[in-house]
Amino acid sequence: MVTLLIGLILIGIISTLFIKNSTIKKRIDIMHIFASEIADIVIDNNGQMNINFKLARIIEKRDRFLKLDKGFIMVLDKRGQIVYGKSPIIDKIILDNTFLSLEDTEHYKKIKFSNNKVFYQVTHKIETVNNETLGWVIMLNPERSIIKSPEEMKLLVMMLIGLAILGWLVIYLLTRKLSRPIMDLKEAMNKVDNGNYDIHLDNNHKQKEIYELMNSFEQMTIRLKSLERLRTELLAGITHELKTPVTSISALLQAMKDGVVSKEEENEFLEMCYEETNRLEKMIEDLLDYNSFAVGAIKVDKEKVDINLLIKEITYQWHIGQEDVVEVNTVLLEKSILIQTDPNRIRQILYNLLNNAKQALRDKGKIEIIMHQENNEIRIDIKDNGRGIPLGEQDLIFERFYRGKEKMDNIRGLGLGLASSKLMAQELGGDLILKESSIKGTIFTLIIAKPTKKTTFT
Template sequence: MFIKNNEPVSLLHYWTTRYLLTLCIGLVLIGVVSAYWIKYAAIEKQLEVTRLFAEEVADRVVDDDGNVLVGDKLHQVLDNRRKFMGVDRNLLLFVQNKKGEIIYNRTGMVNPALKQALPRMLEQANTADKVKQPSGDTLYVIRKDLEYNDVPVGQVILLFPETDIKVGREQVQYLVIMLGSLGILGWAVIYFHARKLSDPIQDVVLSARRIVEGNYDVTINKTIKEREIHELVYTFKEMADRLRQLESIRTELLAGVTHELKTPVTAISGLVQAVNDEVVTGDEKNEFLQICLKETKRLQKMVEDLLDFNSFAVGAIAVQLEEQNLSKLIPEIASQWRVTQDLENVEFITQLPEKETIINIDPSRVQQVVINLLNNAKQAVGKKGKIELVLYATDSDMRVDVRDDGQGIPLDEQSLVFERFFRGRNKKEKVRGLGLGLSFSKMIAKALGGDLILGQSSPQGSTFTLILPKK
């Protein structure tokens, strides 16, 4: 019914079928309870009518002097009242005097077995509300005391079979109509809501198939009121937009990486060819070879970056933690970097906390990240500007800020700065590379248990923050 041969069925079919089955079971239970209640109400009604009939008999068999009299016309009068009150003709009527003797009975056409059992049944009827016939059928008992001036002078006993209690056809019809209407209404409601629920999910499925085929244009414009479905649909749409953006970047950057690798290869090939063909000689030849060596090293660095990134991407980042005093490590890194840079017109400032901070880190990995951030800052400020290296503590971690007063990162590029192979428009024009530096650095920071974030960026400069946990 739900899943055949391990093949999933549609959400609409699955849930409407399950709900319909549950609804049917519920309606059957309601029907059973309702039928029992209708039967109980019919019995109570019959008992009430029979009690009224017993009171009618009691009023007619006691005269004004307190004598129990059964006249010749009692049969006709009781038959008329019984018909008027709707008491069944199978009713057994007995009138006893105060001595318990039966002075009147209206048993009608009863079978011999019942006549034989009547004494026993009447004896039981004095104390019980139900008695059994020889055939096994149940007889309800109604007793009414005959009184004169609050003194008992006899008793009226009525016996009527349980099988004579009839449930009105109209009541059964109303019950069937009600249960049928509830079943149809319930099925229609769940079908409508399940369909409304499945439609946006089906749109997501169709959009996912288009993405698998390489089409990232997902258009979902339906208004969805359910919060969970709304979040699912629009999160998926954001994911599709992100994938489309990344696919565009990947295509563009793949072309850029190919170009970056091709450029030194072409230069090396041309220079080596010139030397090999003896187009250049002497000092010029040595200059060509030096250029070849420089381009070869740059090409080697690009290939190493690609190999390192591949290792980092699969989580193979070797980290060796050891106790280090950041207040000493950061100045050492800054000093080493300053020596290798031309900072003639660049102001470089280092700010350190007064209190020493010792944490478990990998100093070589921290050096990789900080030097990469400093190199990026120098590229941002150009030939003249200001770079700040600031170490400070928060309640849970240590932070290293690298600030520059360059032109900043455009707003539309800020969310992409840590993407692999991403290089901003300004950087493409100034610096050649693969665009893996910040991606490397963020992976290293994560491996150290911390993070690397872009604190802020504006036309007045940018701030990158390396977060290192204290514990």
């Protein structure tokens, strides 16, 4: 409404100025034509200036048309003396002001008298066919009378009122049309705030912005509903995973306290308590590490390393630490590359990926570490020939606390390994992605660096 009012005011000001200028021009043109007509009338057939009674009648008729009752019409001879004048006030000041401007070639002249009244003056020469000057016709009209245009102003006021009503009506209709979906969205937000994610919004809106807003909010609620369900399931899983070692430790210690086990069994029970304690400690460490990673508190100490030697060393150390026989093949880059990275974080990521690959293996399983360059990036594929990841779980494997159904049933853990590894890879300037997975196996790709001009090849 404020914009509408400002717009109408500007239109009114501009239109008023335009009407004023147009009115002045039109009235001056008419006065000039009238003065020319009077100049023709006062010349007789002999080429002499002759003032007769016809002039007064003509001037009276034109007066009513031009509404010059507040103005002056004078005829001066070539000496500047008034030979005809119709004016309630004709004094020396007027004559002095008009006479001084008789020879001006301007179309009209604006004159301010000593009483501060402003007049528009139109001057026309009275000439013979031989261009002999016989006198002048002087027409003076007050400025207030010249600029008056009641008809045009009425039309302008009517136009502004019409525009105001039309603008208000358009604003009212648009506001109602836009506010209805916004109010629906507000109600939907209140439902989401109360934990109700079953939202159904009308997306049949022609306005692109409203449609995109509604669609985005609906997609967000679907995502929130899925995450809420997943959060509930994961919380239950985490509680179970943390409770299991505590329950085991408690039961073992209670048995030793009650003295129902032998000395040899006590040692065995203590060993089991130690293993459960280590497992519980590892879960808590994973939780603390992930919390640090999630808030961007990942400590990175980059140094220049030979990527081929680093991957070869990490693979070898992991391999010799496995109790089961696992076939591991490593394919390095043809040329070694020196890059700036954190070798300890690379080790953490690869250990997580290799442990996951081992858990997915069947009998006579095999793991391959294949390094290559693609799109000017150094990539490491960790490939196994295990059971693969079900298609319905592939979009969720990097979610925190997510664990696949099969892994949840057979392997204990919190489901933070891949989520933490991805955060570490991104902090190093790379990424961790699932390249492909099927019943024939899985390939994870670790992007650890993007070579620059300063990268050294040896």
